[in-house]
Amino acid sequence: MPELVFFSGTMDCGKSTLALQIEHNRSARGLQGMIFTRDDRAGEGKLSSRLGLVTDAVEVEDDQDVYAYVVDHLSRGGRADYVIADEAQFLAPEQIDQLARVVDDLGIDVFAFGITTDFRSKLFPGSQRLVELADRVEVLQVEALCWCGARATHNARTIGGHMVVEGAQVVVGDVDQSEDIGYEVLCRRHHRRRTTAASARAGVLSPDVLPVDAVSRT
Ligand SMILES: Nc1ncnc2c1ncn2[C@@H]1O[C@H](COP(=O)(O)OP(=O)(O)O)[C@@H](O)[C@H]1O
Ligand SMILES: Cc1cn([C@H]2C[C@H](O)[C@@H](COP(=O)(O)O)O2)c(=O)[nH]c1=O
Numbered sequence: 534m535p536e537l538v539f540f541s542g543t544m545d546c547g548k549s550t551l552a553l554q555i556e557h558n559r560s561a562r563g564l565q566g567m568i569f570t571r572d573d574r575a576g577e578g579k580l581s582s583r584l585g586l587v588t589d590a591v592e593v594e595d596d597q598d599v600y601a602y603v604v605d606h607l608s609r610g611g612r613a614d615y616v617i618a619d620e621a622q623f624l625a626p627e628q629i630d631q632l633a634r635v636v637d638d639l640g641i642d643v644f645a646f647g648i649t650t651d652f653r654s655k656l657f658p659g660s661q662r663l664v665e666l667a668d669r670v671e672v673l674q675v676e677a678l679c680w681c682g683a684r685a686t687h688n689a690r691t692i693g694g695h696m697v698v699e700g701a702q703v704v705v706g707d708v709d710q711s712e713d714i715g716y717e718v719l720c721r722r723h724h725r726r727r728t729t730a731a732s733a734r735a736g737v738l739s740p741d742v743l744p745v746d747a748v749s750r751t
Contacts, residue, residue, distance in 0.1 A: 535637075541663075552644065567616045570620050571592060571623040614641070616635055622648050629662035652697070685718035686724075688718055691731070694732070
């Protein structure tokens with residue numbers, strides 16, 4: 534049975550790498566995939582991994598009907614044995630429904646990759662729809678780590694290394710503290726306390742370092 538699979542995790546946990554491996558393994562066996570992406574850091578029409586691999590992809594536009602795009606490709610004699618959609622959190626909920634239709638009406642596997650929640654730990658609309666519709670949600674095996682060593686489960690947006698909670702939901706960027714605006718993956722405890730690696734180093738007061746009395750009053 535064809536499936537809609539959502540591979541989800543934090544930033545920097547290997548989603549794009551896995552997407553490229555799936556593409557490599559299938560194309561090595563003569564299958565032809567259709568690859569969608571949106572707002573990859575490497576630029577328009579690219580699917581890239583931090584390991585340095587990159588491939589061409591179809592850049593999904595606002596209001597684009599991805600189901601119609603696949604049908605049009607097939608009707609022109611093209612092949613699509615499977616579909617990959619990276620940065621799927623940036624797709625509109627309607628486009629996720631269209632991917633589900635690719636599975637159900639065309640019998641094609643769709644592998645979607647994306648982060649589930651934004652820097653405020655709120656679901657992206659596209660990811661919410663994927664959780665609602667996917668046959669399977671897969672959490673990646675290689676865990677990204679918080680600075681404290683715990684499994685990273687949340688994405689923080691940082692300015693100058695310090696976590697911010699105001700701003701637009703979509704700001705394309707990397708897990709890079711040298712940039713003005715960057716991202717850092719954290720465990721839930723440190724995301725809740727807004728303690729990034731830089732603020733921990735700077736000894737910024739957080740409930741982690743407050744006296745027990747003070748913690749019980751907060
Ligand atoms: N220099 C490196 N050596 C080994 N692995 C690396 C290196 N740089 C990045 N990685 C691996 O690549 C992962 C990020 O892969 P990527 O596919 O770009 O992530 P995602 O798409 O989830 O943001 C890191 O978690 C790490 O496992
Ligand atoms: C948390 C968060 C992330 N983004 C952006 C930043 C990156 O461009 C992508 C995630 O890419 P990755 O391959 O998973 O690292 O999403 C955003 O726009 N808003 C956010 O809140």
